[in-house]
Amino acid sequence: MVTKEKESIKKKVYPRHTEKIMKGNYAAAEAAKLCRTGFIPAYPITPQTTIVEQLSDMTARGEMDAGYINMDSEHSVFAAAMGAALGGERVFTATAGQGLFYAHEVLHAIAHFRLPMVVCNVGRPSIPWNIWSDQSDSLSQRDTGWVQLYGESSQEVLDTIIMSYILAEKLDIPVMVVLDAFYQSHTSENVWIPDQDLVDEFLPAKKRKGNEIDGESPKSYGGLVPPEHYGKFNYSFWKAINKVEDLVTEIGQEFENKFGRSYGPVETVNIGPETKMVFVTVSSITSTVRGVIKKYPEIGLIKLRLVKPFPKKSFIKAIEPLNDDVKLIVTERNFMGDNEGALMQELKRALYGERNLKMYDFYVGLGGKDIPPVTIEKVIHRARTNPKDVNWIGF
Numbered sequence: 001m002v003t004k005e006k007e008s009i010k011k012k013v014y015p016r017h018t019e020k021i022m023k024g025n026y027a028a029a030e031a032a033k034l035c036r037t038g039f040i041p042a043y044p045i046t047p048q049t050t051i052v053e054q055l056s057d058m059t060a061r062g063e064m065d066a067g068y069i070n071m072d073s074e075h076s077v078f079a080a081a082m083g084a085a086l087g088g089e090r091v092f093t094a095t096a097g098q099g100l101f102y103a104h105e106v107l108h109a110i111a112h113f114r115l116p117m118v119v120c121n122v123g124r125p126s127i128p129w130n131i132w133s134d135q136s137d138s139l140s141q142r143d144t145g146w147v148q149l150y151g152e153s154s155q156e157v158l159d160t161i162i163m164s165y166i167l168a169e170k171l172d173i174p175v176m177v178v179l180d181a182f183y184q185s186h187t188s189e190n191v192w193i194p195d196q197d198l199v200d201e202f203l204p205a206k207k208r209k210g211n212e213i214d215g216e217s218p219k220s221y222g223g224l225v226p227p228e229h230y231g232k233f234n235y236s237f238w239k240a241i242n243k244v245e246d247l248v249t250e251i252g253q254e255f256e257n258k259f260g261r262s263y264g265p266v267e268t269v270n271i272g273p274e275t276k277m278v279f280v281t282v283s284s285i286t287s288t289v290r291g292v293i294k295k296y297p298e299i300g301l302i303k304l305r306l307v308k309p310f311p312k313k314s315f316i317k318a319i320e321p322l323n324d325d326v327k328l329i330v331t332e333r334n335f336m337g338d339n340e341g342a343l344m345q346e347l348k349r350a351l352y353g354e355r356n357l358k359m360y361d362f363y364v365g366l367g368g369k370d371i372p373p374v375t376i377e378k379v380i381h382r383a384r385t386n387p388k389d390v391n392w393i394g395f
Contacts, residue, residue, distance in 0.1 A: 012260075014192045014194075014259065014260050014261075015260075016194060016195045016197075016198045017192040017193060017194050017195065017198075017259075018192070018193045018195070019190060019191070019192050019193070020190075020191055020193055021188050021189070021190055021191070022154065022188060022189070022191050023050070023154065023185065023186055023187060023188050023189075024122075024151075024153075024154040024157055024179050024184035024185045024186070024187065024189070025047075025048065025050040025051045025054070025094075025122065025185045025186065026050065026051075026054055027154040027155070027157050027158040027189075027191050028051050028094065028120045028157055028158065028161060028177070028179070029050075029051050029052075029054035029055050029058065030054075030158060030191075030193060031157070031158040031159075031161035031162055032055060032092040032118075032120075032161065033055070033058055033063060033064050034158075034162060034193075034194065034196060034199045035090065035092070035118075035161065035162060035165050035199065035203055036064075036065070036090065036200075036203075036205065037064065037066050037090050037091065037092040038065070038066050038067065038084075038089040038090045038091070038206075039066060039067045039069075039080075039081070039084040039089040039090070039091050039092075040052070040055050040059070040066055040067065040068045040069070040091075040092055040093060041069050041071050041076070041077045041078075041080035041081050041084070041091075041093050042055070042056065042068065042069065042070055042071065042077065042093060042094075043070070043071050043072070043073060043074050043076070043077045043095070043099065045074070045095060045096050045097065045098065045099040046096070046124075046131045047096055047122045047124060047131060047132075047181040047182055047185045047186065048094040048095055048096040048099075048120065048121070048122040048185065050185070050186075051094040051120060051122070052093070052094055055068065055092075056068055067084075067089075073102060074095050074098075074099035074100070074102045074103045075102050075103055075105070075106060077093055077095065077099075077103065078093070078103040078106035078107065078110065079106050081093055081110065081117055081119075082106060082109060082110050082113065082115060085110070085113075085115035085116065085117050086113070086115065086212060086213050086221060087212055087213045088206070088208050088212035088213070089206075090117075090165065090169075090206045091117040091118075092117065092118055092119070092120075092161075093117075093119055093120075094119065094120040094121070094122065095119065095120075095121055095122075096121060096122040096123065096124050096137065096181065097123075097124035097125065097126065097131070097137045098126065100121055100137045100138065100141060101126065101137065101140070104141065104144070107141055107144040107145075107146060108144050108145065109222075110146075110174050111144055111145025111146055111173065111174055111237075112145055112233065112237060113221070113222075114172040114173065114236075114237070114240075115172070115174060116165075116168035116169045116171070116172050116173065116174060116175075117168060117174045117175075118161055118164045118165055118168055118174070118175050118176075118177060119146075119174065119175070119176050119177070120157075120161065120176075120177050120178075120179070121137065121138045121176050121177070121178045121179075122178075122179055122180075122181050122184075122185045123135045123136075123137055123138055123178055123179070123180055123181055123283075123333075124137060124181045124368075125137065125334075125335070125366070125367050126140075128367075130367045130368065131181065131368075132181055132182060132367055132368020132369075133180045133181040133182055133183050133284075133333065133365065133367075133368040134181070134333055134334060134365075134366055134367055134368060135150075135178065135180075135282065135283070135333045135334040135342075136334040136335055136336070136366075138176060138178045139307070139334045139336065139342040139343075140334075140336065140342075141176075142307070142308040142342065142346075145173070145174075145237065145241070146173070146174050146175065146176045146308070147164075147167065147168075147173055147174070147175040147176065147241075147244055147306070147308060147309070148175075148176050148178060148306075148307045148308035149164060149175065149176070149177050149178070149248075149305055149306055149307070150177075150178045150179075150282040150283045150304065150305060150307055151177065151178070151179050151184070151283065151305075152283055152284060152286045152287060152303065153184070153189060153284075153287070154179075154184060154187075154189045154191050155189070155190075155191050155192060155261070156263070156305075157177060157179045157184065158191060158193070159255065159259065159261055159263065160177050160263070160305075161177050162194075162199060162202065162203060162255070163248075163251050163252065163255050163263065164177055165203055166202075166203060166251050166254075167244070167247055167248065167251055169206060169207075170247060171240045171241075171243060171244065171247065172209075172240065173237075173240055173241065173244070178283070179283065180283045180284040180333075181368065182368065183284040184283070184284055194259055198258065198259070201258065202254070202255070202258050202259070241309055242309070244306070244309050245265050245306060245309065245311045245312070245313055245314060246313075248264065248265050248305075248306050248311070249264050249265060249314070252264045263305060264305065264314065265304075265305055265306040265311035265314040265315075266302055266303060266304055266305060266306070266311055266314045266315055266318050267301075267302070267303040267305065268300065268301070268302050268303075268318045269290065269293070269300055269301040269302075269303075270293065270297070270299065270300040270301065271300045271301075271302070271318060271319070271321055271322065272300075272321045272322075273321055273322070273323060274297070274298060275298060275299070275300040275321075275322055275323075275326060276298040276299065276325075276326060276327065277296075277298065277299045277300070277326065277327045277329060277380070277383055277384075278299070278300040278301065278302055278319070278322065278326060278327070278328050278329065279293070279299070279300070279301045279302070279329045279331060279376075279379075280302050280304065280328055280329065280330045280331065280343065280347065281301065281302075281303050281304070281331050282303065282304045282305075282307060282331075282333075282343070283333070285331055285333060285364070285365065285371050286301070286303045288371055288372070288373060288375075288376055289301055289331075289376055291373060292373050292376040292377065292380075296380070299380065302315065302318050302319070304343070307343075307346070308346075310346045310347075310349070310350050312350040315347075315350060315351075316350075316351070316354055316355070319355060319357070322357070324355075324356065324357065325358070326357060326358070327357075327358045327359075327360060327383055327387070328347070328357050328358065328359040328360070329360055329362060329379060329380075329383050330343050330344045330347060330359060330360065330361050330362065331343070331362050331364055331379070332344065332361060332362065332363045332364070333364065333365045333366060333371075334366075335363065335366055339390055340361050340389075340390060341361055341363060344359065344361040344390075347359065360383060360387040360388070360389065360390075360391060361389065361390045361391065362379050362382075362383075362391045362392075362393055363390070363391070363392045363393065363395070364379065364393050364394060365394075366395075369394060369395075375393060375394055378393050378394070379391075379393055
């Protein structure tokens with residue numbers, strides 16, 4: 001007999017899924033397999049290496065019908081990804097830190113060639129040399145034209161990669177799915193793996209659109225574009241990128257209907273007229289903040305899933321219930337070589353002319369420094385007493 005108390009804590013079970021314990025990197029690789037990725041160029045770099053290693057094993061065992069090629073650098077990885085996407089393949093790869101920086105030139109090319117693909121970036125910083133968790137690598141690339149989505153858990157990473165192929169292939173824009181190094185990439189969690197036929201129903205095979213490389217119908221790519229035509233390409237891209245936020249919402253609703261898990265551009269916790277302080281977070285720090293604010297009914301949370309393009313409409317809607325005297329606490333696990341972190345820069349731009357709220361920037365956890373509950377408590381104390389426009393906690 002199951003008591004009412006036990007019923008209330010009974011774990012949710014997802015039909016047509018199998019529950020497994022796996023690390024975030026393995027969840028990313030599993031997602032690539034479920035999406036029937038056709039081409040994987042690879043180069044190892046900590047902390048993403050186990051993603052491409054797992055994909056190598058999957059293709060070697062015949063679990064994936066995909067081309068897998070070891071390249072000589074990340075620049076070559078993204079160049080190969082670009083070529084395969086031009087040929088019409090569904091492409092996946094993974095990188096981190098210096099690998100993403102090295103590929104910078106090709107990131108621009110992939111985006112503005114309008115090539116749909118999904119890449120997983122496991123966030124780490126640059127110099128001083130460091131391999132631990134940080135979002136400086138991905139956020140420094142936010143102006144390359146790639147959509148950027150950030151996951152809080154291994155489950156969210158797996159689900160987001162599946163949804164990202166729908167987004168990328170509808171708009172012909174590449175998507176970068178970002179997870180935190182080690183806190184997510186190398187930490188084991190319970191993950192619900194959807195059955196292959198369930199994913200196939202949601203994500204059909206990639207369709208050719210007629211602009212791919214075709215030996216029977218030769219085309220030229222990458223030629224010099226004169227001034228009278230250059231702006232037309234940018235205008236077309238601008239129209240597409242402005243559809244991203246609404247499409248992320250739409251795809252998230254379709255995903256919930258099919259898989260039972262809900263996602264949108266942002267997620268809110270405890271946002272209302274009585275809220276006095278709101279944390280703005282991305283990725284794994286969100287989980288720590290969730291736990292701490294349970295004992296503070298006056299403190300809320302807005303988690304950003306979609307970071308680029310910044311989800312302006314969703315964020316403004318999220319803060320509608322708040323009074324004008326609320327404090328926004330922006331947590332930065334990145335350093336852009338500027339006074340403010342990347343999230344504060346994006347947030348100020350989004351809210352300009354919309355809401356005049358007090359916003360305070362907090363640098364925490366750079367270079368993988370742990371962010372335990374006591375650090376969040378210090379942020380709360382500083383924000384309540386004497387916050388500066390920009391604050392460094394734990395350094």
